[in-house]
């Protein structure tokens with residue numbers, strides 16, 4: 411029988427939020443049996459808790475935000491994914507600002523800090539979340555779908571298609587035979603070059619820099635445009651590589667982008683309040699549809 415587990419000690423992380431640019435210090439702490447994952451805005455007081463549950467989702471524009479009363483925490487999906495992928499049932503996450511640090515754009519910094527220490531076993535069986543019938547959320551306009559079916563073993567499968575010449579159609583899968591920490595958790599977020607300037611101008615991705623996002627150059631760009639981006643990021647001259655990615659970083663997997671979408675899906679679906687034991691298939695999924703699916707699972711219980 412799989413027992414519940416928590417982290418062995420406190421682990422702290424500090425850095426800018428991707429969307430707000432605000433610097434936060436965040437500490438993942440051990441928590442008692444049946445806590446689940448709980449955030450606390452320590453800058454707002456000792457009791458400013460937000461439970462990481464689908465009914466607390468308050469915004470899904472480009473990242474997942476949860477709120478309870480005055481307390482809000484945004485871009486929770488990567489740390490949620492890391493804790494789920496490593497098998498952590500219970501954790502309290504103290505944070506002193508509104509957004510989780512983006513760090514390297516993946517869950518790798520959490521894995522690097524926590525994984526080798528192992529986990530503290532607790533005196534209660536793990537709580538699995540199962541579904542009795544098929545749960546499906548469809549967004550016809552976007553062509554996206556998340557489907558959750560009853561199954562004895564968990565599996566997550568995702569397909570992405572951005573109608574992109576660089577990305578193409580990519581798939582990724584997580585099940586018992588895939589080591590999350592090595593194959594999924596290390597995959598970074600990505601952005602299209604043509605979106606970057608728009609995002610900058612609209613006050614989004616203020617915490618973004620060239621170390622924490624894969625940049626996909628979909629449409630032909632001029633040297634001037636690329637040089638301007640290098641200036642915005644304040645780095646030596648970037649170039650567009652043959653494979654259509656910007657030269658700011660090297661891919662960790664050829665399909666790193668779909669693996670990152672899977673990372674996000676795992677994090678968002680943790681909002682069901684435990685370990686999902688079901689067959690999950692998703693297509694073109696994003697935070698909106700992921701968290702809606704999680705909310706539907708909670709309502710079905």
Ligand SMILES: [Zn+2]
Nearest residue numbers: 487599670674
């Ligand atoms: Zn993400």
